[in-house]
Amino acid sequence: DDSGGGGARLRFANAKNPDLRRLGRGHDDDDDPNFPYAHKNLEEDGLPRVGDWISEGEPMYCIVDALTDDSKTGKHKEKEKACVQSVRRLGQPVKVARGASRASANQDDAISITLRFPRNPVIGDKFSSRHGQKGVMSILWPQVDMPFSETGVCPDVIINPHAFPSRMTIGMLIESMAGKSGALHGMYQDATPFSFHESGDKLAVDHFGEQLRAAGFNYYGSEPLYSGVSGCLMHADLYMGVVYYQRLRHMVSDKYQVRATGQVNNLTRQPIKGRKKGGGIRLGEMERDSLLSHGTAFLLLDRLLNCSDRHVCYACRRCGDLLSPATERNTVTSAGQSAADATNKAMLRVFCRNDLCRDKTGEGSNDEAVEPVVLPYVFRYLANELAAMGIKMTLNIK
Ligand SMILES: [Zn+2]
Known part of the structure; x- marks a missing residue:
């Protein structure tokens, strides 16, 4: 069909029923010769019936490619059940050349399906x-x-x-x-x-x-x-x-947001934003100032660190470096040959790779100057970004 330009071969239509019986899930009504289509709750034109109820995951419309017979089904994505309020064809009628078939004209370029979500008033509406x-x-x-x-x-x-x-x-x-x-x-x-x-x-x-x-x-x-x-x-x-x-169309069920734990940004390890993704609500500078002015330092620590990107990392007390401390698991050779050595010595060794500190510890022992510190993960990320620019950041740890 070339009557309406490039998109004209796509049209709203119910896809033909694949052979369901062959797949072993056929029912008698699937083979209804009067309705040989794939979607029982869509009409032949691939559109829903006005007044029908659609649940999550159920097909809302179907588009069939007239050339390849491929079909694409649009599904209802909302969790709430919806009622089809109206189905309107918004496309312009295509001019049919004299003698051309009437079937080539279609108004299916654009279709508007209005859904209705019935909701009882609740507190906050x-x-x-x-x-x-x-x-x-x-x-x-x-x-x-x-x-x-x-x-x-x-x-x-x-x-x-x-x-x-x-x-x-x-x-x-x-x-x-x-x-x-x-x-x-x-x-x-x-x-x-x-x-x-x-x-x-x-x-x-x-x-x-x-x-x-x-x-x-x-x-x-x-x-x-x-x-x-x-x-x-x-x-x-x-x-x-x-x-x-x-x-008014501002309802709590569209707006409420809650998070205990959930997705984090993998660069900063801070909670992501966005209600849909289960993100957190930002505690910004003004909120921080407010908590400060109330003297609730522990609550502030909880919001900004413990509930955000709290991270334990090793820092070297001797050279003040955050990035040089490293952990190393003993290898078979360093752990020795005996079974007792292998179990006792197969441990994590913590040491500092900095030139100042490397020779301060023995081959298999921990560096006593390297200690775990609690800090926000973004701080470590900052140290890394500065290092990438050739700026070294050292901490004065006492
Ligand atoms: Zn060091």
């Missing part, structure tokens, strides 16, 4: 009214513990009144009055902007307040509420109304 009053759910009370009104109405959301003075979202208060009176009278409210003005004959508060009073409620929308825990009347002026709320 973000919500907002239409006035920019956004916030996260900080606790999810059981409904029995929520306050209720005389008619038994229970709020869905309790919001802190301190959210209003500085943000000045008066519209949300007016919306809740309008929503409440609209719900009480069973009518729509007119939300035309600028229809009320402070200098006008009627304020929005009075307009909706009169409607509320006509329905037997408080003029300003407050109600006596009873504690869901004790059942007692709460002695406070509580304002309750109907407000449109929406879910």
Whole structure:
């Protein structure tokens, strides 16, 4: 098919069913002559059915090469189950030359598959009214513990009144009055902007307040509420109304990050970053300053060394060298001939290769000046990089 340029021979299609019975895992329905395709949950066009549920690893679409008959299957990679919300063909229809076959035209250049992940609200999820009053759910009370009104109405959301003075979202208060009176009278409210003005004959508060009073409620929308825990009347002026709320797409299940141990960068041996890879959260300079100012030196040591790239390496006290100390396992010849010698002497010998130190120790014995020190592995890496540039770093070990 050369009607649409280079990519035209690839098209979304369900691959033909390979002979499953020959492989010993055939079922009767695999040989269904009415559906001779490889993927049972895809349609003949290689696309999923709208409304189907897809689990991790299941095929989401299939592309077949018209020339070679090779197929490529796109799989659902997320752990969460998803529902196919919509499947749309985004490609342009191909112009068909007069007399050419209609089949060569296709809109399969680009296809959009929208998936829906149903998620119940959990602590940490973000919500907002239409006035920019956004916030996260900080606790999810059981409904029995929520306050209720005389008619038994229970709020869905309790919001802190301190959210209003500085943000000045008066519209949300007016919306809740309008929503409440609209719900009480069973009518729509007119939300035309600028229809009320402070200098006008009627304020929005009075307009909706009169409607509320006509329905037997408080003029300003407050109600006596009873504690869901004790059942007692709460002695406070509580304002309750109907407000449109929406879910914002920042959910903890996409954001939480936790690490005990895990992958490390193999150059620095420090933890890698990235939520997907199970990395750590950087404790940066400002966090370091904060811990310093709190005097929590041991916690700082824990964060910056023990939980990061703690490393024990040998350093020479005599010449101060970090890179010259070496370990050596005794060879057969140096361990001697007898079995006793071989077991006793087949040990690691620690010594310093520096010219200053080499002749200070005997052939088979440890150098007493070489001692293990604890330091970050990057420090050792730094010493190596400096050495590569011809700069020698020595330590003053006491
Ligand atoms: Zn030395």
